[in-house]
Amino acid sequence: MKKKNLWFALLTMILAAVVLGACGSEDKEKEKDSGKNALDTVKKQDKIVWGVKNDTRLFGLKNPTTGDIEGFDIDMAKALTKEILGDESKAEFKEVTSKTRIPLLQKGDINAIIATMTITEERKKEVDFSDVYFEAGQSLLVKKGSSIKSIDDIKKGTKVLAVKGSTSAVNIREKAPEATVLEFENYAEAFTALKSGQGDTLTTDNAILYGMADEDSNYEVVGDTFTDEPYGIAVKKDSPEFIAEINKALKTLKDNGTYDEIYKKWIKE
Amino acid sequence: MLDFSILTENWDAYLTGFKQTLLVSLLALVGSFALGTFLAILQIAPIKVCNWIGTAYVEFFRNIPLLIIAFFLYTALPTLKIQLDGFQAGTLALIIYTAAFIADAIRAGILAVHKGQSEAARSSGLTYIQTMWYVVLPQAIKIVIPPLGNQFINLVKNSSILTILAAGELMYQADLISSRTFVTFEVYIFVALFYLVITIPLSSAVRYLEQRLARTS
Amino acid sequence: MIEFNNVNKFYGDFQVLKNIELKIEKGEVVVIVGPSGSGKSTLLRCMNKLESITTGVLTVNDLVLSDKKTDVNKLRRHIGMVFQHFNLYPHKTVLDNITLAPMKALKQSKEKAQQTARMYLEKVGIPDKADAFPAQLSGGQQQRVAIARGLAMHPDVMLFDEPTSALDPEMIGEVLDVMKSLAKEGMTMVVVTHEMGFAREVADRIIFIDKGQILEDTNPEAFFKEPKEDRAKLFLSRILNH
Numbered sequence: 001m002k003k004k005n006l007w008f009a010l011l012t013m014i015l016a017a018v019v020l021g022a023c024g025s026e027d028k029e030k031e032k033d034s035g036k037n038a039l040d041t042v043k044k045q046d047k048i049v050w051g052v053k054n055d056t057r058l059f060g061l062k063n064p065t066t067g068d069i070e071g072f073d074i075d076m077a078k079a080l081t082k083e084i085l086g087d088e089s090k091a092e093f094k095e096v097t098s099k100t101r102i103p104l105l106q107k108g109d110i111n112a113i114i115a116t117m118t119i120t121e122e123r124k125k126e127v128d129f130s131d132v133y134f135e136a137g138q139s140l141l142v143k144k145g146s147s148i149k150s151i152d153d154i155k156k157g158t159k160v161l162a163v164k165g166s167t168s169a170v171n172i173r174e175k176a177p178e179a180t181v182l183e184f185e186n187y188a189e190a191f192t193a194l195k196s197g198q199g200d201t202l203t204t205d206n207a208i209l210y211g212m213a214d215e216d217s218n219y220e221v222v223g224d225t226f227t228d229e230p231y232g233i234a235v236k237k238d239s240p241e242f243i244a245e246i247n248k249a250l251k252t253l254k255d256n257g258t259y260d261e262i263y264k265k266w267i268k269e
Numbered sequence: 270m271l272d273f274s275i276l277t278e279n280w281d282a283y284l285t286g287f288k289q290t291l292l293v294s295l296l297a298l299v300g301s302f303a304l305g306t307f308l309a310i311l312q313i314a315p316i317k318v319c320n321w322i323g324t325a326y327v328e329f330f331r332n333i334p335l336l337i338i339a340f341f342l343y344t345a346l347p348t349l350k351i352q353l354d355g356f357q358a359g360t361l362a363l364i365i366y367t368a369a370f371i372a373d374a375i376r377a378g379i380l381a382v383h384k385g386q387s388e389a390a391r392s393s394g395l396t397y398i399q400t401m402w403y404v405v406l407p408q409a410i411k412i413v414i415p416p417l418g419n420q421f422i423n424l425v426k427n428s429s430i431l432t433i434l435a436a437g438e439l440m441y442q443a444d445l446i447s448s449r450t451f452v453t454f455e456v457y458i459f460v461a462l463f464y465l466v467i468t469i470p471l472s473s474a475v476r477y478l479e480q481r482l483a484r485t486s
Numbered sequence: 487m488i489e490f491n492n493v494n495k496f497y498g499d500f501q502v503l504k505n506i507e508l509k510i511e512k513g514e515v516v517v518i519v520g521p522s523g524s525g526k527s528t529l530l531r532c533m534n535k536l537e538s539i540t541t542g543v544l545t546v547n548d549l550v551l552s553d554k555k556t557d558v559n560k561l562r563r564h565i566g567m568v569f570q571h572f573n574l575y576p577h578k579t580v581l582d583n584i585t586l587a588p589m590k591a592l593k594q595s596k597e598k599a600q601q602t603a604r605m606y607l608e609k610v611g612i613p614d615k616a617d618a619f620p621a622q623l624s625g626g627q628q629q630r631v632a633i634a635r636g637l638a639m640h641p642d643v644m645l646f647d648e649p650t651s652a653l654d655p656e657m658i659g660e661v662l663d664v665m666k667s668l669a670k671e672g673m674t675m676v677v678v679t680h681e682m683g684f685a686r687e688v689a690d691r692i693i694f695i696d697k698g699q700i701l702e703d704t705n706p707e708a709f710f711k712e713p714k715e716d717r718a719k720l721f722l723s724r725i726l727n728h
Contacts, residue, residue, distance in 0.1 A: 165448025182355070182435035183445060189340075189433065196344040197352055389573035389632075392534050393587035393639060394563035403586060407577050482577075
């Protein structure tokens with residue numbers, strides 16, 4: 001019995017290795033092929049497939065009744081598609097997560113990522129980024145009427161809630177070393193703790209904090225962002241034409257007021 | 270090879286966590302033992318309402334996760350204007366949860382004490398409570414020392430879930446060290462050692478007690 | 487001192503005691519005999535409310551046991567009881583076994599309770615065992631401790647529930663001797679036993695009970711010489727020819 005299991009395991013491993021190997025080589029071919037000109041691809045297919053989040057309030061959240069994804073990222077993608085291809089209905093959406101978005105882009109399943117993605121040097125090695133389309137950064141969420149108006153109001157003994165292992169937790173310790181930082185498993189638990197009066201303020205990316213404030217109007221985001229984590233639109237590496245086109249469209253939207261309209265629709269400061 | 274620098278560099282955090290875990294465990298041990306004993310008596314007392322309350326308590330808290338009790342106390346009690354911090358809520362949750370198991374063990378112990386014992390005590394004019402306290406419980410607890418010991422060891426280990434309340438105990442410190450250093454293996458190996466520092470003496474104490482009490486009967 | 491008036495007791499549908507009429511006076515030694523399952527232990531256990539009666543009136547020491555308001559703890563402080571299986575507290579020393587009730591129920595001081603305890607240990611013939619644990623004693627010694635435990639409460643009456651049935655034969659004598667000396671001192675005693683020799687020698691009255699009914703209530707000579715009831719005759723012939 002044991003021996004049989006061993007053989008089975010070995011066989012499975014060999015099979016897995018073969019399959020994975022095949023996938024890998026396929027990946028490389030596609031990459032070579034489509035690396036030429038992402039803008040041409042988009043124009044040829046006459047649509048843009050956007051990778052978007054489906055679980056991030058205000059940016060990309062699936063509406064359970066309609067099944068549509070809604071949010072700032074979605075509206076931006078539609079407006080950009082309209083600028084580039086002339087019609088916003090030519091925008092198609094594919095749900096991605098932080099883990100899947102880059103592989104999907106590289107495989108050619110999506111043409112661009114607009115999914116609360118921070119521009120970092122690390123990521124620039126793998127994808128091309130557009131200009132900043134949302135000035136994200138770490139901020140503070142407090143109960144309305146709180147004496148905390150900005151990071152300068154965090155004094156000794158102020159309880160700051162954060163998520164375990166997040167960069168926000170590290171940042172807040174640097175920027176406000178006197179604070180008592182309590183770290184929780186995830187955003188939901190941290191927010192619940194804030195609502196239960198277990199802390200004075202909650203800190204993380206403003207994009208997430210706006211979502212929380214939107215969910216419970218007793219809470220508001222205060223102060224400016226005290227870190228810089230700008231969101232950008234990502235496309236396949238070495239696609240200068242496509243990036244140029246996106247940046248041009250982005251500028252148009254900002255100039256003609258469409259951007260502000262979309263911004264105000266979703267982000268209530 | 271284990272990277273011992275994780276231990277030396279985070280010694281203070283480990284020590285803080287260790288002290289906190291030790292304190293939580295001690296408080297919860299005393300609390301859950303007292304509450305558990307009380308519940309066991311409720312369950313077997315000759316009053317129907319008491320039985321019902323005792324049994325309902327045990328069945329309820331034994332069958333829901335400790336994590337939920339802890340989180341509930343931490344986040345729901347404030348709506349009743351009872352503000353407990355992570356340490357208090359966590360300790361209370363451990364007491365409430367563990368007491369259900371201890372009650373069950375002690376109840377079994379009480380039932381295992383020969384009926385003649387309480388008859389002798391009652392017929393000499395002792396009240397029900399006195400009979401329980403001086404005659405039945407000491408014998409019951411002796412019978413249930415091994416299962417009680419197990420419950421106490423479980424309690425120490427269960428205190429690790431207090432990490433979700435940011436209670437500052439061992440597991441919380443380990444989580445923080447791990448998320449800061451991106452090391453998991455060593456961080457949790459060392460934290461396991463700290464738990465052993467509490468649980469191994471606890472099991473030996475239980476074994477010692479068991480042997481010592483065995484001599485008197 | 488103890489009075490049963492038309493007492494009945496049921497376990498569900500099963501009637502254990504039927505129309506019990508019984509009066510025991512102060513200073514009497516009453517021995518209850520009967521086949522096993524006859525209800526004799528139950529009758530005894532009703533006297534300190536270890537069992538409660540279903541109908542009728544039971545008065546002990548001027549307290550009405552059938553009345554719910556009667557303070558049963560107060561009643562029991564004046565009634566000593568000795569069990570078949572001794573029921574000593576195994577986790578306590580002999581001395582602590584005896585002093586527990588006087589200290590907790592009568593609120594005696596430790597010194598006084600211990601003094602009394604030692605006196606009764608002397609009386610039952612094992613003063614040297616005060617600091618022993620029950621498990622270290624023989625059955626006969628344990629039962630004598632149990633008697634001392636009952637006496638330490640200075641009871642008005644002592645109840646014995648088959649006190650020698652669990653003993654090895656060579657130890658029965660030492661327990662019966664203690665009981666005989668108690669009887670001589672005028673202690674009111676109710677004894678359930680199979681020891682017919684003891685009954686004949688010590689009892690003022692013999693109660694014969696079968697199937698929950700008192701069939702004979704007479705003096706020992708009459709009972710052992712010529713019992714009126716056939717069932718009593720049968721019982722005696724069995725037990726004496728044994």
